[in-house]
Amino acid sequence: MITRRTALKAGVAATSIVGTGGMLLPVVNATAKEPARAAAAELDAAGITKFTQKMPLPPVLSPYFSTSTTSYYRMTLKEATKEIVPGLKTPLRTFNGSFPGPVIKAESNRRVVIKQTNNLAVPTSIHLHGAHVPQDSDGSPMDLIPAGGGTKTYTYPNTQPHANLWFHDHAHHMESENVFRGLTGTYILTDDVERRLPLPAGQYDVPISLRDARFLENGELVYAMGDFKQRNVVLANGRAWPYFEVASRKYRFRLTNTSNQRFFDLSLADDSELVQIGTDGGLLPAPYRTNVVKISPGERADVVIDFSRYPVGTVIELRNKDIAPFESADVVGKVLQFRVTRTAPDHSSVPDRLRTLPELGTATVNREFDMRMDEAPGGSAYINGKTFDMDRIDTEIAYGATEIWTVHNSNKIAPHNFHMHLVQFRVLERNGQPVTSGPETGLKDTVPLKPGETVKLQATFTGYRGTYVYHCHLFDHGAMGMMANMRIS
Numbered sequence: 495m496i497t498r499r500t501a502l503k504a505g506v507a508a509t510s511i512v513g514t515g516g517m518l519l520p521v522v523n524a525t526a527k528e529p530a531r532a533a534a535a536e537l538d539a540a541g542i543t544k545f546t547q548k549m550p551l552p553p554v555l556s557p558y559f560s561t562s563t564t565s566y567y568r569m570t571l572k573e574a575t576k577e578i579v580p581g582l583k584t585p586l587r588t589f590n591g592s593f594p595g596p597v598i599k600a601e602s603n604r605r606v607v608i609k610q611t612n613n614l615a616v617p618t619s620i621h622l623h624g625a626h627v628p629q630d631s632d633g634s635p636m637d638l639i640p641a642g643g644g645t646k647t648y649t650y651p652n653t654q655p656h657a658n659l660w661f662h663d664h665a666h667h668m669e670s671e672n673v674f675r676g677l678t679g680t681y682i683l684t685d686d687v688e689r690r691l692p693l694p695a696g697q698y699d700v701p702i703s704l705r706d707a708r709f710l711e712n713g714e715l716v717y718a719m720g721d722f723k724q725r726n727v728v729l730a731n732g733r734a735w736p737y738f739e740v741a742s743r744k745y746r747f748r749l750t751n752t753s754n755q756r757f758f759d760l761s762l763a764d765d766s767e768l769v770q771i772g773t774d775g776g777l778l779p780a781p782y783r784t785n786v787v788k789i790s791p792g793e794r795a796d797v798v799i800d801f802s803r804y805p806v807g808t809v810i811e812l813r814n815k816d817i818a819p820f821e822s823a824d825v826v827g828k829v830l831q832f833r834v835t836r837t838a839p840d841h842s843s844v845p846d847r848l849r850t851l852p853e854l855g856t857a858t859v860n861r862e863f864d865m866r867m868d869e870a871p872g873g874s875a876y877i878n879g880k881t882f883d884m885d886r887i888d889t890e891i892a893y894g895a896t897e898i899w900t901v902h903n904s905n906k907i908a909p910h911n912f913h914m915h916l917v918q919f920r921v922l923e924r925n926g927q928p929v930t931s932g933p934e935t936g937l938k939d940t941v942p943l944k945p946g947e948t949v950k951l952q953a954t955f956t957g958y959r960g961t962y963v964y965h966c967h968l969f970d971h972g973a974m975g976m977m978a979n980m981r982i983s
Contacts, residue, residue, distance in 0.1 A: 534712035537579065539726045540822065542734055545831040546580055549736035552680060552701060555596040564605040567598065571639075571677065572613045579727065579734045582713030586676035587614055593732040594703040594752065595661070595679025602685035606650040612639040618672060620646075621664035622681060623792060624774055624918070624939045626654040629960030632915055635666035635977070636884045653957065654918070655849075656688040657776040657937070658748045658794040660703075666884070666977075670754055670969035671717050678703060678752045687849055688777060694746040694798060694842040700738075704789075704829065705729050705753040719970045722755055723820055730830045737831040741838035744800045746771075751789040754969045757909065757942065759815040760787045760795075760829065766803065769844055772796030775918040775937025777848040782932055786815060790911045790942035792967035795933065798844055801834050808834040851937065854920060855896035855954050861889065863901045863964075865910045865943065867971060874975045875966070881975025887961065888978035896954040898922065903943035910971060912949070913940040915962040916982070919953035940967050955982045 557565035574591040578584045589595035600606050612618050617640055621633030630637070631648040639646045659681040663672035680701045693699075706725040708716040716724070727734050751758055762768065762785070770782040774794050787795045804810060812830040817823050867875035874881050880888065891897065899919075903910045918937040921929045925948055929935060941949050965977035 534710040534714065536716070536724070537582075537709040537711045537727075539825050542579055542727065544735035544828055545737045547733045547736045549702075549731050549733055549738040549830065552594050552703070552731060553592055553596045555590070555598050564607055565600070567606065567608045568611070569596075569608060570611045570613055571618055576732060578707070578729065578732060579709060579713060582709070584709070584713045584715060586715075587672055588676045589679050592679075593676045595677070597680040597682060597701055600650070600652050600681060600683045602652055602655060602683060604652055606652060607647060608650070609645060609647045610639060612641060612644045615641050616668055616672065617641050617644075617665050618663045618668070618677065619665040620648060620661055621915075622648070622650060622659055622661045623913075624657055624659040624794075625650055625681075626916060626918075626957050627651065628958045629962065632962060633664045634961070634963060635664055635669070635882075638665055652683055654683070655776055655937075656685040657683045657774065657918075658750065658772065658796055659683055660750050660752065660794070662752070666882070667973050670719060670973050673752065673969055674707070674717050674754055675715060680748075680750065682748065691777075691845060691848065692841070692843045693771070694744045698741075698744065698842070699746045699748070701748045701750070702730055702830075703732070703750050703752045704758055705751070706756045706826070707734075719973065725754075725756065726821065726826050728814070728826055728829050735828055735830070737833055739833045739835045740801050741836050742802050742804060742806055742834050743838045743840035744798055744802070744842050744844075747797045747799065749787070749789060749795045749797060751791050751793055753791045755791060756826075757790045757816045758788070758829070760789070761785050761813055761815055762799070763811040763813055767800070769798040769800075770795055770933050771798055771844060771848060773933045773936040774939045778933065778936040779849060779851055780847055781844050787933075788816075788942070790909075790940065790967070791969070792911065792913055792940040793942070799832075801832065802840065804834045806834055806836060810834070851920075854952060857896045857898045857952055859891075859895055859897040861897060861899050863899060863912075864904050865901065865912065865966060865976060866904045867908055867910075867974060867976065869905060869907055875971045877965075877976055877978045880978070882965075882972075882977040884979070886979060887981045889980040891955045891980055891982045893959055893982050894954070894956050896952065899951045899953070900948060901941075901943065901951065902948040903945055905945050907945055908971075909942065909944045910966045910968060910976070911940055911942040912951075912964070913967040914951075914953065914964045916958065917953045917955060919951045921949055922952055923950035924948070959983050
C-alpha cells in the first residue's frame with residue numbers, strides 16, 4: 495500500500511503559504527518539474543479573443559462489456575495535448591486523452607465497474623463525487639493508484655436515485671494539481687423518476703464543466719497554489735470563452751464547477767429567467783425560477799434555459815457575477831456565448847413538481863464543526879482545530895444513525911465549502927434561518943460557506959460501513975489539512 499510517506503517521496507511537498515486577496519494557500523508541487531516560467535511569459539487573459547471557439551461536447555464512454563446487471567469500462571490516465579486557448583497547445587493530465595474527461599451514463603441499481611490504469615508520472619486516487627459506494631471504491635486520499643502503469647478497479651453499485659455526479663483525482667497533496675491539469679469527468683446517473691419527466695433530452699441535454707485556469711504564452715498551464723488572482727481564464731468544456739450554437743427552444747444544461755477555488759454566480763446578459771431543476775443529488779422537489787445560479791467548487795446545478803424567447807440570430811452571453819475587487823468583469827465576468835442559429839420543434843416542458851424527497855428521519859446526534867485556516871503566511875487549515883491525519887478517526891458514527899451537523903466558517907476573509915463522502919445530506923438552516931425554498935432544498939453533498947457563515951445539515955449514514963472523509967472542496971484548503979476522517983460502524 496502506498497502511504498503518505500511514500501507519496502511525499504514521489505515529489506509532494508507543501509512548502510509555503512501565499513496570500514492572494516484573502517486566499518491563503520500552500521504552494522504544493524506534485525511533480526519534480528517546476529513550470530517552465532523562464533521559457534515563456536505569462537499569457538495576458540485580457541488579450542484572448544473571446545467566443546471564437548465552438549464549445550465541444552465531452553465524449554460519452556461506452557462499456558466494453560455488459561451483463562444483465564453490470565456495465566464494464568476501462569479508462570487510462572495519460573498525458574495529452576489540447577487547444578484550450580485559440581492557437582496554443584496545452585499539455586494536460588487526462589482520462590482517455592479527453593479534456594474534460596468522458597461522460598459515463600449510468601442507471602440506478604445497475605452496477606458500473608471501471609478499471610483505471612494510471613500511465614501518469616504521479617500517483618492518483620479516483621473519487622466519484624456524490625456517490626454512495628463501498629470504502630474500497632471511494633477513492634480515499636491515500637488509496638493510491640501507483641504511477642507508471644498502476645491499476646485499480648472501482649465498483650459503483652449505483653444504489654441511489656438519479657444524480658449529476660462527477661469523478662476526479664483525490665490523491666492527498668496531489669489532487670489540487672492533478673485536477674487543475676485536467677483529471678475530471680462526468681457521471682450521469684438516471685432512474686425512472688427522472689426519465690418519466692418531459693424535460694429536454696437527447697441533443698438538448700448538455701453537460702458543461704466550468705472552471706478557470708492560468709497559462710504561459712506558450713500555452714502551458716501555470717500551477718501554483720495561492721495564485722487565485724492569476725487564474726483568470728474561464729473555461730467551458732475545456733475551451734477558453736467558447737460559443738455554443740442552440741436552437742430556439744428549451745435546453746437542459748448540467749453544470750459542474752470543477753474549479754479548484756472559483757465560485758460562479760451565473761446569469762444571462764439580459765438577466766432573463768433561468769429555471770434550476772436540480773442540484774448535487776438530482777432533481778429539486780420543484781423548479782426554482784431565478785436569474786442567478788450559484789455554484790461553488792464541486793457543486794452541480796441542473797438548469798433549463800428557454801431560447802424560444804429569442805429570435806434566430808440572437809447572441810446572448812452567460813456571465814459570472816462573482817467577481818473579486820481585483821478582477822475584471824470583461825475577463826472573469828464572461829463565461830460562454832449562446833448563438834441562436836435555428837428553429838426546432840420542442841415538446842419538452844418543466845413540470846411544477848419534479849420529485850418527492852425521502853422523509854427526514856429523526857436525528858439522535860448533534861455535532862459541530864469549525865472550518866478555519868490561518869490567514870497569515872506559513873499557516874495551515876483545520877477542521878475543529880486539527881489538520882488531516884490519515885491514521886486518526888475524527889468522528890465515530892453508528893451505522894444507520896441520523897445526525898445533524900452544524901458547520902461554521904470562522905474565517906473573516908477566506909471562503910470555504912463543505913463536502914461529505916458516502917452520503918447526500920439535506921440543508922436544514924443557513925445562518926440560523928430555515929431553508930424552505932431554492933436549490934438548497936434538494937439533496938446535497940457540497941455546500942458553500944462564505945466567511946462567518948453557518949449551515950445546519952442532516953444526514954443518515956447507512957448502506958456501507960468503513961472510513962470516509964469530509965473536507966473543504968476548495969482543493970487547496972484540503973491539501974492544507976482541512977479534511978477529517980469519519981468511521982461508520
